[in-house]
Amino acid sequence: MALSGRTVDARRRDCISGRASMNALLGFGVSGPHGARWFAEKKLTRLIAQAIDGGVRDFDTAPFYGDAQLRLGRALRSIGAREILVSTKTGTRRAGLRAVKDFSANAIRADVEGSLKGLGREFLDTLYLHGPAPAEIDAALPVLRALQAEGTVRRIGVCGEGAALDHALASGFDAIMGVFNVIDRRHEGVFSRARARGVQTVAIAPLAQGAFAKQSAPRSASDAWRLARATMRGGARSKSNAAIKASEALSAVESLSPSGAALAFVLQGGLASLALT
Template identity: 30%
Template sequence: MSTGGGRTTDSGTADGTDTTGPTRAPIGGTTAWTTRIAFGAAGIGNLYREVTDAEAERALTTAWDRGIRSFDTAPHYGLGLSERRLGAFLRDRPRDAYTVSTKVGRLLVPAPGATGDDLADGFAVPATYRRAWDFSADGVRRSLEASLERLGLDRVDIVYLHDPDDHAEQALNEAYPALERLRAEGVVRAVGVGMNQTAVPTRFVTDTDIDAVLLAGRYTLLDQSGLAELLPAARRRGVSIVAGGVFNSGLLADPRPGATYDYAAAPPETLARAVRLREICERHGVPLRAAAARFPLGHPAVAGVLIGLRSAAEATDAADLLAHEIPPALWEELRREGHLPAAAPDPGHG
């Protein structure tokens, strides 16, 4: 592992930067940054179903061509497949033209002789490895070294502690100090925690010097629980929020019977809320997906949104969502009907 570089700029195109693409936002007080829409790479790790190498490359190429320059992956995604595919795509791109985040907390342990697939953990890949939870200092370094090898990179920009729900004390007392040392050494630019709850991330924000929280599904059109404590604390501490799960695992992308909400079939009352949100959005000429993607960006603590992409069509759609004009009247109606709390900042219209 080697030290990282300095802050990138948006000027010119010699470094491969598309100056017409999504704007960049800094991560905390560091030199790391994110484009306002980042590429969530679980899908190209064969999340739920197989994606070919060619399909993954087309998704990444389309996102790049539309100005998306931030990419989030993890060892967990396809037992390393996501990292390998992302690394292959980035190999010939200028290193300062993009940012990469990955995660630690699950070590991949070879499983010789194993048969079957990894669908029990959500990925359509052969079960050639097993995951071992490890939030020790040694585990953090080993995980990051393995990720760098799969990515073919000498550094990543952001490292998140991945889902330490049942390992909060070890993550706070062992894993976080290890990440802090890596940041001080210049091996990574920014450190944080990625979770789909708010209580443990709030502890990290208030009790440590993390730079970012990847918050999945807890600041969306359907769930604003992050607004109670986490986002205000992050704002006070200068910690950046990257909002993931903005479609709440699919329901806000396409509210229909059988759609998923938080990785399970949506309860009838939640489905009804999503259908009503779609009706309001359509009355204002706005796709529900566009409102869902834009909403988190209204909060000053939110640096960007992370959208999972697996195809060129999805990458095109994600970039279009950011550019879609949203009238202020839409947010006003959502507030009047009680879908948005008064404390939620207006995302604006452009």
Template identity: 30%
Template sequence: MERRPFGRTGERLSIIGFGGILVDGVTPEQAASLVAEAVDRGINYFDVAPSYGNAQERLGPALRPYRDKVFLACKTLERKRDGARRELEESLRLLQTDRIDLYQLHAMTTGEDFEQAMGPGGALEAIVEAREQGLVRYIGFSAHSEQVALRLLDAFAFDSVLFPVNWVSYLVAGFGKAIMERAEQVGAARLALKALARARLAPGQPRVMEKCWYEPITDREEAAVALRFTLSQPVTAAIPPGEVQLWRWALDTADHFTPVSEDERDRLYRRAEGLVPLFPLPA
């Protein structure tokens, strides 16, 4: 699988990542099988979070045979220094590792998130200290808000930003373009979410897939073009949804990746017309 530079760090990551939510709720044997499959297919980028059910507990033992060959990312929803430190230590324990390659402020969405995490006694202080101690190598954040993402990129030399790069939101609403440009200007790697999302669920509409809180793409051809659209932007990698079927579709597409053509982009735009963009989120 193709690997791309991870910002200014010198690391190179597979263009498809392994979202830890894939192993939430599975048996240890199933988790080990999925991780082995990922490594065999060329994936070296794994991402997980404490909020993904028991994913850390499952991923740690499954990843242990390959730990020195892969790049492991984790996150914290804690906004204060002490809470972030506790959560980091618990993640290290569950993931059975002595360091996390990329530790991220998770789901930075509101002004309050910014003020708490970035202010005195905030979570960023704990992460910087952990980097100094060798527990963390790089520092990033994930965001579903352009405004907050831009503030963060201006406030600290983050190594990466993880955010939605979704064909409908990008083409119809323009969501993500400003983050992409600012991150590129400051040298932060761009990591993509929601490439295989289609639209926002209507109120009361049941989930199509258990681990997708939005309407996912269910047509394989559409999924391939949508993912290729995301990977045609200046991103390092994309993390597919936590559904095994969609993840395997993404692997197959990445094996033969080619950038989208102008004609394909135009067809995607026509398909997106009439769909409700997943982002920006409603106020």
């Protein structure tokens, strides 16, 4: 499933410069529910195949997401997908039900080794520090640069929020990843500065954790997971009110559903290079 007449690197340049189509700006986040036992692996493989058939070439995952990373690797191998960009993360791991942070050089190298094996790849297109503080970014930068020099990692980034993204931009990272949608635009400024410098900006939660879905109650385990995650992030009531107001405005957009209009806001607003759904 190669991209006809175009290389992935050329498409990435288009994403950063803003010349790409809407589909080229969409990525697939293989995350929490996709790595859970209640989410059938065959279903995930089918979704990944459908995404690739639809033009999606960017996939993101992390060791923190249960078996999601392993499942993504198996799916890409079984599909025989080519010209695919895969990013993953390091620094945050699960210890039972707890999230444990470790951005030491040894931990990062262990994560990279495990990711390469699990994904079945010779190198990682992008490696993100997963939720670091600014001081942890500084401590991790030497090993990240070493991994780039060794050819194990092509690009380095930071997935986080607030000061961490500002610090990543100031430190010369290749990509930043953070929440950005029509309701939550707290990273508008750093995304704008990053685009001006040619740094890739990756929007997560572009649909605000399903805030614009029509159903009033979760209909599946994955719906319940998204609802729980949105609630855990805090400010659930204010976000719900904001979603209602935004939905009313988005409903006025001709030929698009509120969800479609919300996604178009992220993809066509010029601030996000890529939106992970």
